[in-house]
Amino acid sequence: MKLKKQLYKILLIPIAALLMEGCKIGKQYTRPQIDLPSTLDSTSVDTVSIGDYPWEQLYTDTILQQLIQKTLNHNKDMLIAAAKVKELAAMKRIDFANLFPQIGARGYAEQEAENYGGNHYSPDDQYDLKLTATWEIDLWGNLRWSKDKSMAEFIGSIENQRALKMSLVAQVAQSYFELVALDNELSIVKKTVDARRESLHLARIRYEGGLTSETAFRQAQVELARTATLVPDLEKKITLKQNEIAFLAGEYPHDIKRTVLPEDVIHAASLPVGLPSSLLERRPDVRQAEQAVIAANAAVGVAFTNLFPRLSLTASYGLESEELSDFFKSPHYLLAGTILQPLFAMGKNRAILKARKAACEQAAYAYEKAVLNAFKDAYNAIAEYNKVKEIYETRLRLEQSSKITLDLAQLQYINGVIGYMDLLDAQRGYLDAQIGLSNAVRDKQITMVNLYKALGGGWQ
Numbered sequence: 063m064k065l066k067k068q069l070y071k072i073l074l075i076p077i078a079a080l081l082m083e084g085c086k087i088g089k090q091y092t093r094p095q096i097d098l099p100s101t102l103d104s105t106s107v108d109t110v111s112i113g114d115y116p117w118e119q120l121y122t123d124t125i126l127q128q129l130i131q132k133t134l135n136h137n138k139d140m141l142i143a144a145a146k147v148k149e150l151a152a153m154k155r156i157d158f159a160n161l162f163p164q165i166g167a168r169g170y171a172e173q174e175a176e177n178y179g180g181n182h183y184s185p186d187d188q189y190d191l192k193l194t195a196t197w198e199i200d201l202w203g204n205l206r207w208s209k210d211k212s213m214a215e216f217i218g219s220i221e222n223q224r225a226l227k228m229s230l231v232a233q234v235a236q237s238y239f240e241l242v243a244l245d246n247e248l249s250i251v252k253k254t255v256d257a258r259r260e261s262l263h264l265a266r267i268r269y270e271g272g273l274t275s276e277t278a279f280r281q282a283q284v285e286l287a288r289t290a291t292l293v294p295d296l297e298k299k300i301t302l303k304q305n306e307i308a309f310l311a312g313e314y315p316h317d318i319k320r321t322v323l324p325e326d327v328i329h330a331a332s333l334p335v336g337l338p339s340s341l342l343e344r345r346p347d348v349r350q351a352e353q354a355v356i357a358a359n360a361a362v363g364v365a366f367t368n369l370f371p372r373l374s375l376t377a378s379y380g381l382e383s384e385e386l387s388d389f390f391k392s393p394h395y396l397l398a399g400t401i402l403q404p405l406f407a408m409g410k411n412r413a414i415l416k417a418r419k420a421a422c423e424q425a426a427y428a429y430e431k432a433v434l435n436a437f438k439d440a441y442n443a444i445a446e447y448n449k450v451k452e453i454y455e456t457r458l459r460l461e462q463s464s465k466i467t468l469d470l471a472q473l474q475y476i477n478g479v480i481g482y483m484d485l486l487d488a489q490r491g492y493l494d495a496q497i498g499l500s501n502a503v504r505d506k507q508i509t510m511v512n513l514y515k516a517l518g519g520g521w522q
Contacts, residue, residue, distance in 0.1 A: 086203030087370075088363035091356050094426050096433055098338040103444050111336030113344045113517030117231045120514055123238075125319055129311060130234050136312030137230055143223040150216040157212040160205050163197035168378070189389050192380030199373040207363030214360060218353035224346035224521040231520035234310055235511045238320060241303045243504035246323040248296040250496045251289065257489070258286040265482060278482035285486060289493070327506040329451060335444060335517060341436060344518025351425075351432035358422035365415040371403040439516035443509070450509045454502040457495070464488070464495035 112120070118127055134140060170190035177183040200206055265282035268274045305315040342348050376398040383392035404411055471488035474480045514520060 085201065086206055086363075088203060088207060088366050089359065091359045093352065094355070094429055096430060098342075099437065100338070102335045102338055102341065102437075102440055103333060108334055109337055109340065110334045111340060111344070111517050111519075112334055112514060113336060113341075113519035115514075115519060117235075117514075117520045120510070120519070121235055123321060125321060126235060126238050129238060129307065129318070130231055132313075133230055133234050133311045134227060137310055138312055139226055140223070140230065141312075143219070143226050147216070147219045147223055150212070150219045154209075154212040154216045157205070157209045160198070161200060161209065163195050165193070165195045168192045168194055168380075187384050188382075189384070190380065190382045190394075191389075192378045192382070192394065194378045195376070197375045199375065201373055202367040202370045204364060204367035204372065207360045207367060211357050211360035211364065214353045214357035218350050218357065221346045221350035221353060225350055228346060228515060228518065228521040230310065232511050232515035234307065236508050237303060237307050237310070238318075239504055239507040239511070241300065241307065241318060242320050242323045243500055244296060244300045244303060245320070246500045247497055248293065248300065250493070250500065251292045251296060254489075254493050254496075255286070255289050255293065258282070258289050261485070261489070262286050264476075273478065274482060281482060281486065285489070323500060323503055325503070326454070327503060327510075329447070329506065329510070333444070333447060335440070335513075338437070341440060341518060342433065345432075345436045346518070346521055348429075348432045348436050351429040355422070355425040355429050358418070358425035362415070362418045362422050365411070365418040369404065369411055369415070371401050374400045374402070376400070436516075436518075439512075443513040443516040446509045447513050450502075450506050454499075454506055457499045457502040461492075461495040461499040464492040468492040 117130065121127060121130065168190060170188065172188040174186045174188070175183060176186055198205065262279075262282040265274065265279045269276060269279035304318045307318050308315050336344070377396065379393075379395045381389055381392055382394035383389045468488040468491070471480060471485045475482065475485040
């Protein structure tokens with residue numbers, strides 16, 4: 063009967079403390095108020111967005127798909143982000159476990175003898191076997207604020223991983239399209255070098271035949287050499303771009319398999335971009351910034367509750383005896399409560415609270431900046447998307463006109479109607495027009511990449 067009463071006493075204090083544990087003081091988190099634009103694009107008010115499409119549906123090139131998947135699996139930053147998620151998941155578990163009693167077992171045996179003065183030998187042995195429990199009662203919500211903080215940091219790490227994935231998908235796609243465009247530009251330059259050699263051969267014949275001056279012949283040599291210098295420069299850029307893609311994929315430098323640049327890239331007639339509010343939900347970098355505000359607000363709660371007393375309970379129950387023979391006949395129990403109240407620390411705790419509030423204010427401004435940056439990215443990408451088709455069409459007309467002009471100039475030069483400098487101008491104009499058209503096709507591809515990223519696509 064006496065043993066039952068002792069057990070009731072042991073259980074009574076934690077139960078009473080649990081009933082008291084309902085107060086969580088401090089300011090609860092509310093999302094910063096931000097006035098959003100009514101639409102993202104004046105031509106579209108649909109809730110559907112291309113940001114909702116999986117990246118496999120947007121990038122249909124199977125080689126590019128393999129590169130992106132390889133990057134997502136082996137990129138070192140992605141692996142670091144995944145490990146960070148695991149770390150913060152464990153930290154979250156620690157703060158959650160602190161809400162509950164910590165139970166353990168203690169076994170202790172000691173043999174000691176005392177002999178003061180040489181004539182009073184006496185044994186002082188000790189044998190313990192106890193079940194122990196410690197519990198900090200969360201009177202003001204200190205531990206719950208800590209749990210909220212670690213939870214926000216954990217979710218923020220997941221959002222960071224998603225933002226990194228979104229960025230890597232865009233980065234690999236853009237680098238791939240740039241590599242393909244460099245291949246095409248190199249092909250254009252090599253064909254131009256061949257044409258320059260033919261022009262030099264023709265200029266030599268005309269010069270040796272006395273039809274033109276030596277100046278035209280020498281100018282043809284200069285133009286061939288100038289065009290030929292473009293080849294190693296482009297080859298260097300191609301090698302560097304391949305190395306960049308290999309690095310993103312977590313591999314050593316090697317040749318990257320790729321397709322050829324298409325003649326044109328067809329964009330959809332309508333541009334589904336979605337609503338402004340949905341942009342905040344799709345962009346993981348914005349959600350990560352909001353989780354940082356939540357974590358900073360919880361840190362304020364921790365600092366605020368540290369100004370108040372903290373109650374810790376300690377209980378133990380078991381056996382304790384100085385004689386091993388009486389060990390199982392010697393029950394023991396202990397109940398203890400400790401209240402810690404900060405009294406004087408030269409204003410340290412209040413300074414910590416002020417610092418946490420300032421940090422929370424910074425996080426709120428960082429969140430607002432992330433929102434502004436998201437809308438800036440979206441508006442810029444939409445503007446580029448709306449104009450890139452027009453740019454391509456003007457460069458296409460320029461390339462076609464330059465080709466016709468070059469054909470006429472070559473015919474007139476052979477017939478002696480115009481001089482070599484006029485032919486040279488036509489050749490230069492056609493080369494520039496070809497490269498400009500190639501870059502316009504590349505820009506149409508990259509514009510879609512930027513728009514897709516700006517709208518939060520690529521991490522699903």
